[in-house]
Amino acid sequence: MRWPVADRAHTALDDNLGTAALIPLLDQLPDNPRILPGAVFGTFVSLDRSLGLDLPRYLGSAAHP
Structure with a gap:
């Protein structure tokens, strides 16, 4: 089964x-x-890896200015 969201992302x-x-x-x-x-x-994590943003490292940390 294909997901429309995944197709659009790909x-x-x-x-x-x-x-x-x-x-x-x-x-x-x-x-x-x-x-x-x-x-x-x-x-989000999967696409983050593709884009190289490294956003998951901020999970659980205090808000950054």
Whole structure:
């Protein structure tokens, strides 16, 4: 089974790491009632690895200015 969110993410990544297309996708992901919270987190972590942002290192730490 293919997931439309995954297809859109792969299409954006195939297009020169199309971060401009990924940001709205990630913004809408947590509000999608068909996607479980764990899957949302996993998607964010997976795409973070592809983009090299290293955002998970901030989990559980105090807010940064």
